Amino acid sequence: MQNSEFAKLFYEISELLELKNENPFKIRAYQKAARNVEDLSKNLTEIYKSDGLKGLEEIPGIGKNIAEHIEEIIKTGKLKKYESLKKEFPRGLIELTNIPGMGPKTAIKLRKELGIDSVKKLEAAAKAGKINNAANILRGIDLKKRSRGRYLIDDAASHAELIVNELKKIKGIKKILPCGSLRRGQETVGDLDILVVSENPGPVMDAFTRLPYVKNILAKGKTKSSVILKNGMQADLRVVPEKSFGAAAHYFTGCRAHNIHIRQLAQKKGWKVSEYGIFKGKKQIGGETEEDLFEKFGLQYIPPELREMRGEFEAAAKDQIPKLVELKDIKGDLHMHTKATDGANTIAEMAEAAKKLGYEYILITDHTKSTRVAHGLTGKEMLGHLGKIKSIKGIKVLAGVEVDILKDGSLDYPDEILKQFDLVVASIHSNFKMPKEQMTARVIRAFQNKYVNIFSHPTGRLINEREPYQIDLEEILKAAKKYNVAIEVNAHPKRLDLTDIWCKRAKELGVKVVVSTDAHSTDQLQLMKYGILTARRGWLEKKNVLNCLSHDKLLKSLHAK
Ligand SMILES: [Zn+2]
Ligand SMILES: [Zn+2]
Structure with missing residues (x-):
């Protein structure tokens, strides 16, 4: 079982406990465990296998009780507590709590007062104006519908890595490359496309369809197979000979509109492009590598993150593809x-980890x-906290704060x-x-404070x-430029905020x-790495990203206010 699946289970338990009106401390313990497990880089099962319960209890936010839950799941594949909790409530009610804007409390209330126990009934009641906050709830239902089948990029990346690591063990595999939207660094991923180079596809197909993470097999062919993984994600595998690698990597990376454009370019030249190569008649004239494929069309190499039909062909034709930040x-x-x-x-632990x-x-x-x-800390507490920030040998630890912008645009701390x-x-x-307008003005007022940097x-x-x-991002970016405030690309896979498109706009405006x-x-x-992918999708270069500067230059640039 993957960490994300453990996390999901703990979130669900916390929601069930909330439905039950349980002790808030207990509820928060599960939420905290879920959050920490979700972001752990090591696999829980591996931690348990090497260090047992003790190893699990050393993870921040995981106490004895939850460590034992994890042990039970690893040993039996199930958690009795969860199964019995689930039986106490109708399924529809549990689904309701997953709608953004709906908490367990609202769900219980709506069920009592209006008999709403499914998303369908909720939607109907909201549309009929029978419930408070209907517009908000309809937006929540819509968001849930749109996000169905879309996985966060870190989740997709960790599943791809598991598959790649298993396949690597097979003899005769020359290359393995996860393609698709994952390779383009898109913020959510629908399914995985794994490309393999091997002259002997049989054993690869066997191994892929027998992976321990596979729930069921959709198709198994000579050179392509599709499976559904245990987390519900579809994974497709394709095996090609070495001479087709570049064309196949390009084809399976997409995006679709980008691929259609390449095919049109080929048509104009009287060629054909497919996942097997560039062909003139029956003869392959290119596509062994991606570099070669672009070169054959007289184009500069286009990095995967830019293949979105957002001007990359025009730039490549003029040799103006930027050298993207890394x-x-x-x-x-x-x-x-x-x-x-x-x-x-x-602080010291964070500094040590950053140094590594x-x-x-x-x-x-x-x-x-x-x-x-x-x-959050009061001003006095924060100053005490700051006193503890000392430079650790080999890394500079700067004293900062994430200050709240209050409702009227003033800040949570005074200037002193x-x-x-x-x-x-x-x-x-x-x-x-x-x-x-009000939100935009609120933020711009905060920018005017001479101590606000990011x-x-x-x-x-x-x-x-x-x-x-x-919020009016165009206005925000212009104000950021005017008041010398840097805009953050938050790299957390749940946020990736600023988005790629707005990164590009920030670059154009010199923000x-x-x-x-x-x-x-x-x-x-x-x-x-996920923030960097977003920045790259936004065409950003090293010179656009301030934390590529050394510490002196960074401070100088941000203090010029
Ligand atoms: Zn925050
Ligand atoms: Zn924060």
């Missing part, structure tokens, strides 16, 4: 939490007092406190439901869970961007 260009992470608020590790990633600096940014759910930080990150954690998770969206708040993880544990520092 993970190795990042010199520091500018958004993270510690034990002082809702993080799982100490080869960073030159980090910025510690704990929450301020208004974010009560995250135990804000001026004591190296950098100030500002963000919105409350009063999401505001008209667009605007974090600019739209507040949570992918598949929460729509962005209403500074930072890519940060918002890590709540040492493990989450590794989420940087």
